[in-house]
Amino acid sequence: MNHPPPQTTGITTRTTVKKLRENPTPSSKIPFQSRKIRKLTTTATVVDNDPTKSPHPPLIKIPKSLSTKPEIDAALNHLRSADPLLAALISTHAPPKLSPNNSPFLSLTKSIIFQQLATKAANSIYTRFVSLCGTHSDVVPNRVLSLTPQKLRETGVSARKASYLHDLSDKFSTGFLSDTLILTADDETLFRMLTSVKGIGPWSVHMFMIFSLHRPDVLPVGDLGVRKGVQCLYGLKDLPKPMQMEQICEKWRPYRSVGSWYMWRLMEAKTTKGNNGNAQGVVEDDQSGGF
Numbered sequence: 669m670n671h672p673p674p675q676t677t678g679i680t681t682r683t684t685v686k687k688l689r690e691n692p693t694p695s696s697k698i699p700f701q702s703r704k705i706r707k708l709t710t711t712a713t714v715v716d717n718d719p720t721k722s723p724h725p726p727l728i729k730i731p732k733s734l735s736t737k738p739e740i741d742a743a744l745n746h747l748r749s750a751d752p753l754l755a756a757l758i759s760t761h762a763p764p765k766l767s768p769n770n771s772p773f774l775s776l777t778k779s780i781i782f783q784q785l786a787t788k789a790a791n792s793i794y795t796r797f798v799s800l801c802g803t804h805s806d807v808v809p810n811r812v813l814s815l816t817p818q819k820l821r822e823t824g825v826s827a828r829k830a831s832y833l834h835d836l837s838d839k840f841s842t843g844f845l846s847d848t849l850i851l852t853a854d855d856e857t858l859f860r861m862l863t864s865v866k867g868i869g870p871w872s873v874h875m876f877m878i879f880s881l882h883r884p885d886v887l888p889v890g891d892l893g894v895r896k897g898v899q900c901l902y903g904l905k906d907l908p909k910p911m912q913m914e915q916i917c918e919k920w921r922p923y924r925s926v927g928s929w930y931m932w933r934l935m936e937a938k939t940t941k942g943n944n945g946n947a948q949g950v951v952e953d954d955q956s957g958g959f
Contacts, residue, residue, distance in 0.1 A: 732883075733881060733882040733883065733884070734764075734766075734882045734883075734884050734925070734926070734959055735766065735882055736766070737766065739884075740763055740764060740766070740926070740959065741763075743884060743923035743926045744758055744763060744926065746922075746923055747920060747923055747926060747927055747930075750919045750920060751919050751920065751927075753901050753902065754901065754920070754927060754930060757901065757930050757933070757934055758930060761930065761933045761937075764926060764929050764959035765959060766882075766959055767959065769880060769881070769882070770804075770880065771847050772847045772850040772851065772876075772880065772881070773807070773808065773809065773836075773840055773847060774804060774807050775876060775880040776836055776862075776865075776868070776876065777797075777807055777812065777833060777836065778794055779868070779872050779875070779876055780829055780832045780833055780836065780867050780868070781793055781794045781797060781825060781829060781833075782794065783829070783867070783872070789824075792824065793823055793824035793825060796823035796824060797820070797823045797824075797825060799823075800815065800819065800820075800822075800823055801815075809836075809837040809838075809840035809841045810837075810841060812833055812834070812836075812837040813834060813837045813838065813841060817830040817831070817834075820833065828867070829867065831866060831867075832865070832866045832867030832868070835865055835866040835867070836865050836866075836867075836868070839864075839865055844861070844864075845861060845862075845865075849861075850862075850881070851881070855877065855883060855885070855886065858873075858877065859873050859877075862876070870890055871888060871890050871891060874886055874887075874888035874890075874891065875888065875891075877925075878925045878928065878929070878959075879959070882925075882959055883925060884922060884923050884924075884925050884926065885921060885922040885923060885924050885925060886924060886925045886928070887913065887914065887917055887920075887924040887925075887927075887928060888928055889910035889913040889914060890910065891928070893931060893932050893935050894913075894928045894931040894932065895907050895908055895913060896931075896935050897928075897930070897931025897932065897934045897935050898913060898916055898917065898931060900934060900935070900938065901931070901934060902916060925959075926959075929959065
Protein backbone atom coordinates (compact mmCIF):
# COMPACT_ATOMS: atom_id res chain seq x y z
CA MET A 669 0.00 0.00 0.00
CA ASN A 670 4.65 1.12 0.23
CA HIS A 671 7.07 0.69 3.04
CA PRO A 672 6.40 -2.79 4.39
CA PRO A 673 8.05 -3.67 7.72
CA PRO A 674 10.14 -6.84 8.15
CA GLN A 675 8.24 -10.08 7.65
CA THR A 676 7.30 -12.14 10.71
CA THR A 677 8.51 -15.73 10.43
CA GLY A 678 6.86 -18.84 11.81
CA ILE A 679 7.31 -19.90 15.39
CA THR A 680 9.99 -22.53 15.23
CA THR A 681 12.33 -21.87 18.20
CA ARG A 682 12.12 -20.87 21.82
CA THR A 683 13.94 -17.65 20.96
CA THR A 684 11.27 -16.71 18.45
CA VAL A 685 8.55 -17.46 20.99
CA LYS A 686 10.27 -15.22 23.52
CA LYS A 687 10.61 -12.39 21.03
CA LEU A 688 6.99 -12.63 20.01
CA ARG A 689 5.90 -12.52 23.64
CA GLU A 690 8.02 -9.44 24.23
CA ASN A 691 6.66 -7.75 21.08
CA PRO A 692 3.08 -8.96 20.59
CA THR A 693 1.17 -8.09 17.44
CA PRO A 694 -2.40 -6.80 17.91
CA SER A 695 -4.96 -9.41 16.95
CA SER A 696 -6.82 -8.89 13.70
CA LYS A 697 -9.65 -11.07 15.05
CA ILE A 698 -10.15 -12.76 11.70
CA PRO A 699 -11.70 -16.22 12.23
CA PHE A 700 -8.84 -18.28 10.87
CA GLN A 701 -6.60 -20.78 12.62
CA SER A 702 -3.76 -19.30 14.65
CA ARG A 703 -1.34 -17.55 12.34
CA LYS A 704 0.85 -14.49 12.44
CA ILE A 705 -0.01 -11.67 10.03
CA ARG A 706 2.71 -9.84 8.17
CA LYS A 707 2.23 -6.08 8.40
CA LEU A 708 1.88 -4.50 5.00
CA THR A 709 0.18 -1.37 3.79
CA THR A 710 -2.16 -3.08 1.35
CA THR A 711 -2.18 -6.89 1.29
CA ALA A 712 -2.07 -9.29 4.22
CA THR A 713 -0.11 -12.53 4.04
CA VAL A 714 -0.03 -15.30 6.61
CA VAL A 715 2.62 -17.78 7.71
CA ASP A 716 1.65 -21.35 8.49
CA ASN A 717 3.53 -23.02 11.34
CA ASP A 718 3.63 -26.40 9.56
CA PRO A 719 7.32 -26.85 8.53
CA THR A 720 6.33 -29.38 5.86
CA LYS A 721 4.48 -26.75 3.87
CA SER A 722 5.85 -24.26 1.35
CA PRO A 723 7.88 -21.40 2.88
CA HIS A 724 5.94 -18.97 0.66
CA PRO A 725 2.85 -17.81 2.63
CA PRO A 726 -0.55 -17.79 0.92
CA LEU A 727 -2.74 -14.70 0.69
CA ILE A 728 -5.61 -14.36 3.15
CA LYS A 729 -8.85 -15.12 1.32
CA ILE A 730 -10.75 -11.85 1.34
CA PRO A 731 -12.94 -10.21 -1.30
CA LYS A 732 -11.01 -8.75 -4.23
CA SER A 733 -13.42 -5.85 -4.26
CA LEU A 734 -16.11 -4.50 -1.99
CA SER A 735 -18.67 -4.66 -4.76
CA THR A 736 -21.84 -5.77 -2.97
CA LYS A 737 -23.79 -4.75 0.13
CA PRO A 738 -23.19 -8.14 1.86
CA GLU A 739 -19.44 -7.55 1.52
CA ILE A 740 -19.78 -4.09 3.03
CA ASP A 741 -21.88 -5.57 5.85
CA ALA A 742 -19.22 -8.21 6.51
CA ALA A 743 -16.58 -5.49 6.73
CA LEU A 744 -18.65 -3.46 9.19
CA ASN A 745 -19.34 -6.51 11.37
CA HIS A 746 -15.62 -7.29 11.51
CA LEU A 747 -14.67 -3.70 12.37
CA ARG A 748 -17.33 -3.49 15.10
CA SER A 749 -16.00 -6.67 16.66
CA ALA A 750 -12.33 -5.74 16.31
CA ASP A 751 -12.40 -2.14 17.50
CA PRO A 752 -14.91 -0.82 20.08
CA LEU A 753 -13.92 2.80 19.40
CA LEU A 754 -14.50 2.39 15.70
CA ALA A 755 -17.75 0.52 16.44
CA ALA A 756 -19.08 3.63 18.18
CA LEU A 757 -18.15 5.75 15.16
CA ILE A 758 -19.80 3.29 12.75
CA SER A 759 -23.03 3.52 14.73
CA THR A 760 -23.20 7.29 14.19
CA HIS A 761 -22.65 7.33 10.42
CA ALA A 762 -24.32 5.72 7.44
CA PRO A 763 -22.33 2.89 5.82
CA PRO A 764 -20.26 3.52 2.70
CA LYS A 765 -22.34 3.57 -0.45
CA LEU A 766 -21.42 1.48 -3.45
CA SER A 767 -20.84 3.46 -6.62
CA PRO A 768 -20.34 2.33 -10.22
CA ASN A 769 -16.81 1.89 -11.48
CA ASN A 770 -15.29 3.66 -14.46
CA SER A 771 -12.65 1.88 -16.48
CA PRO A 772 -9.29 1.92 -14.67
CA PHE A 773 -7.68 3.91 -17.49
CA LEU A 774 -10.37 6.58 -17.37
CA SER A 775 -10.13 6.81 -13.58
CA LEU A 776 -6.36 7.18 -13.72
CA THR A 777 -6.51 9.95 -16.32
CA LYS A 778 -8.98 11.78 -14.11
CA SER A 779 -6.72 11.27 -11.12
CA ILE A 780 -3.81 12.90 -12.97
CA ILE A 781 -5.88 15.85 -14.18
CA PHE A 782 -7.37 16.51 -10.73
CA GLN A 783 -4.01 16.57 -8.93
CA GLN A 784 -3.41 19.74 -6.88
CA LEU A 785 -6.43 21.54 -8.28
CA ALA A 786 -9.61 22.86 -6.70
CA THR A 787 -12.60 20.71 -7.56
CA LYS A 788 -14.36 23.30 -9.72
CA ALA A 789 -11.27 24.04 -11.83
CA ALA A 790 -10.40 20.35 -12.14
CA ASN A 791 -13.92 19.44 -13.28
CA SER A 792 -13.81 22.16 -15.92
CA ILE A 793 -10.48 20.96 -17.32
CA TYR A 794 -11.53 17.31 -17.18
CA THR A 795 -14.77 18.07 -19.05
CA ARG A 796 -12.81 19.82 -21.83
CA PHE A 797 -10.34 16.93 -21.94
CA VAL A 798 -13.13 14.37 -22.38
CA SER A 799 -14.75 16.53 -25.07
CA LEU A 800 -11.43 16.70 -26.91
CA CYS A 801 -11.31 12.89 -26.90
CA GLY A 802 -14.97 12.66 -27.92
CA THR A 803 -16.92 11.02 -25.10
CA HIS A 804 -15.98 9.14 -21.93
CA SER A 805 -15.86 5.91 -23.93
CA ASP A 806 -13.35 7.56 -26.28
CA VAL A 807 -10.84 8.22 -23.49
CA VAL A 808 -8.57 5.33 -24.46
CA PRO A 809 -4.77 5.08 -24.64
CA ASN A 810 -4.38 5.45 -28.41
CA ARG A 811 -6.68 8.47 -28.51
CA VAL A 812 -4.78 10.23 -25.71
CA LEU A 813 -1.45 9.45 -27.39
CA SER A 814 -2.75 11.05 -30.58
CA LEU A 815 -3.26 14.36 -28.77
CA THR A 816 -0.21 16.62 -28.89
CA PRO A 817 0.95 18.40 -25.74
CA GLN A 818 -0.25 21.64 -27.34
CA LYS A 819 -3.75 20.20 -27.88
CA LEU A 820 -3.85 19.03 -24.28
CA ARG A 821 -2.68 22.46 -23.13
CA GLU A 822 -5.68 24.00 -24.87
CA THR A 823 -7.97 22.15 -22.46
CA GLY A 824 -6.12 23.58 -19.46
CA VAL A 825 -3.92 20.55 -18.82
CA SER A 826 -0.41 21.65 -17.82
CA ALA A 827 2.62 20.60 -19.83
CA ARG A 828 3.76 18.38 -16.97
CA LYS A 829 0.39 16.66 -16.67
CA ALA A 830 0.31 16.22 -20.45
CA SER A 831 3.54 14.24 -20.13
CA TYR A 832 1.99 12.19 -17.32
CA LEU A 833 -1.06 11.38 -19.46
CA HIS A 834 1.16 10.34 -22.35
CA ASP A 835 3.31 8.14 -20.10
CA LEU A 836 0.21 6.45 -18.69
CA SER A 837 -1.20 5.94 -22.19
CA ASP A 838 2.11 4.59 -23.46
CA LYS A 839 2.26 2.00 -20.67
CA PHE A 840 -1.26 0.88 -21.59
CA SER A 841 -0.56 0.78 -25.33
CA THR A 842 2.60 -1.32 -24.84
CA GLY A 843 0.80 -3.78 -22.56
CA PHE A 844 2.75 -2.92 -19.41
CA LEU A 845 -0.63 -1.96 -17.96
CA SER A 846 -4.17 -2.90 -18.94
CA ASP A 847 -7.62 -2.63 -17.40
CA THR A 848 -7.69 -6.41 -16.97
CA LEU A 849 -4.28 -6.53 -15.33
CA ILE A 850 -5.20 -3.73 -12.93
CA LEU A 851 -8.44 -5.46 -11.94
CA THR A 852 -6.77 -8.82 -11.31
CA ALA A 853 -3.34 -7.93 -9.88
CA ASP A 854 -2.73 -8.28 -6.14
CA ASP A 855 -2.33 -5.06 -4.18
CA GLU A 856 1.46 -5.12 -3.89
CA THR A 857 2.01 -5.82 -7.59
CA LEU A 858 -0.51 -3.16 -8.56
CA PHE A 859 1.15 -0.62 -6.28
CA ARG A 860 4.56 -1.21 -7.85
CA MET A 861 3.21 -1.02 -11.38
CA LEU A 862 1.16 2.14 -10.92
CA THR A 863 3.88 4.06 -9.09
CA SER A 864 6.12 3.47 -12.10
CA VAL A 865 3.86 5.82 -14.07
CA LYS A 866 5.05 9.42 -14.11
CA GLY A 867 2.92 11.60 -11.87
CA ILE A 868 1.29 8.76 -9.94
CA GLY A 869 2.59 8.45 -6.39
CA PRO A 870 1.68 6.33 -3.36
CA TRP A 871 -1.21 8.52 -2.23
CA SER A 872 -2.79 8.55 -5.70
CA VAL A 873 -2.49 4.77 -5.90
CA HIS A 874 -4.10 4.31 -2.49
CA MET A 875 -7.02 6.58 -3.42
CA PHE A 876 -7.44 4.79 -6.75
CA MET A 877 -7.43 1.38 -5.05
CA ILE A 878 -10.03 2.44 -2.48
CA PHE A 879 -12.42 4.58 -4.48
CA SER A 880 -12.09 3.22 -8.02
CA LEU A 881 -11.26 -0.46 -7.46
CA HIS A 882 -13.00 -0.79 -4.07
CA ARG A 883 -10.08 -2.82 -2.69
CA PRO A 884 -10.96 -3.76 0.91
CA ASP A 885 -7.61 -3.69 2.72
CA VAL A 886 -5.86 -0.44 1.81
CA LEU A 887 -4.42 1.78 4.53
CA PRO A 888 -3.36 5.19 3.14
CA VAL A 889 -0.74 5.91 5.79
CA GLY A 890 0.27 9.16 4.08
CA ASP A 891 -3.22 10.66 3.92
CA LEU A 892 -3.56 13.59 6.32
CA GLY A 893 -7.28 13.09 6.85
CA VAL A 894 -6.89 9.44 7.84
CA ARG A 895 -3.95 10.25 10.11
CA LYS A 896 -5.92 13.02 11.83
CA GLY A 897 -8.88 10.69 12.19
CA VAL A 898 -6.75 8.05 13.91
CA GLN A 899 -5.24 10.72 16.17
CA CYS A 900 -8.70 11.94 17.14
CA LEU A 901 -10.31 8.50 17.55
CA TYR A 902 -7.59 7.18 19.85
CA GLY A 903 -6.81 10.45 21.64
CA LEU A 904 -3.18 10.58 20.53
CA LYS A 905 -1.06 13.56 21.49
CA ASP A 906 0.80 13.68 18.17
CA LEU A 907 -0.17 12.94 14.59
CA PRO A 908 0.69 9.26 14.03
CA LYS A 909 3.50 8.42 11.62
CA PRO A 910 3.14 5.71 8.95
CA MET A 911 4.60 2.88 11.04
CA GLN A 912 2.44 3.80 14.02
CA MET A 913 -0.59 3.95 11.71
CA GLU A 914 0.07 0.38 10.59
CA GLN A 915 0.39 -0.82 14.17
CA ILE A 916 -2.75 0.94 15.42
CA CYS A 917 -4.89 -0.04 12.44
CA GLU A 918 -3.71 -3.65 12.32
CA LYS A 919 -6.92 -4.66 14.10
CA TRP A 920 -8.94 -3.38 11.14
CA ARG A 921 -7.37 -5.88 8.75
CA PRO A 922 -8.60 -7.13 6.29
CA TYR A 923 -10.94 -4.15 5.92
CA ARG A 924 -8.64 -1.18 6.48
CA SER A 925 -10.14 0.65 3.49
CA VAL A 926 -13.47 0.82 5.31
CA GLY A 927 -11.81 1.86 8.56
CA SER A 928 -10.01 4.62 6.67
CA TRP A 929 -13.30 5.74 5.12
CA TYR A 930 -14.68 6.28 8.62
CA MET A 931 -11.65 8.39 9.53
CA TRP A 932 -12.64 10.78 6.73
CA ARG A 933 -16.19 10.77 8.05
CA LEU A 934 -14.94 11.54 11.56
CA MET A 935 -12.87 14.50 10.41
CA GLU A 936 -15.61 15.75 8.12
CA ALA A 937 -18.08 15.71 11.02
CA LYS A 938 -15.65 17.71 13.14
CA THR A 939 -14.90 20.29 10.45
CA THR A 940 -18.44 20.70 9.13
CA LYS A 941 -20.11 20.50 12.56
CA GLY A 942 -22.74 17.98 11.59
CA ASN A 943 -23.04 18.82 7.90
CA ASN A 944 -24.32 15.75 6.05
CA GLY A 945 -21.84 16.03 3.16
CA ASN A 946 -20.03 12.99 1.87
CA ALA A 947 -16.56 12.32 3.26
CA GLN A 948 -15.52 11.08 -0.15
CA GLY A 949 -15.44 14.72 -1.21
CA VAL A 950 -12.20 14.98 0.76
CA VAL A 951 -10.50 12.75 -1.76
CA GLU A 952 -12.62 13.25 -4.84
CA ASP A 953 -10.67 16.42 -5.61
CA ASP A 954 -8.15 14.00 -7.06
CA GLN A 955 -9.98 10.71 -7.44
CA SER A 956 -13.27 9.59 -8.95
CA GLY A 957 -15.85 7.27 -7.54
CA GLY A 958 -16.45 5.81 -4.12
CA PHE A 959 -17.22 2.55 -2.40
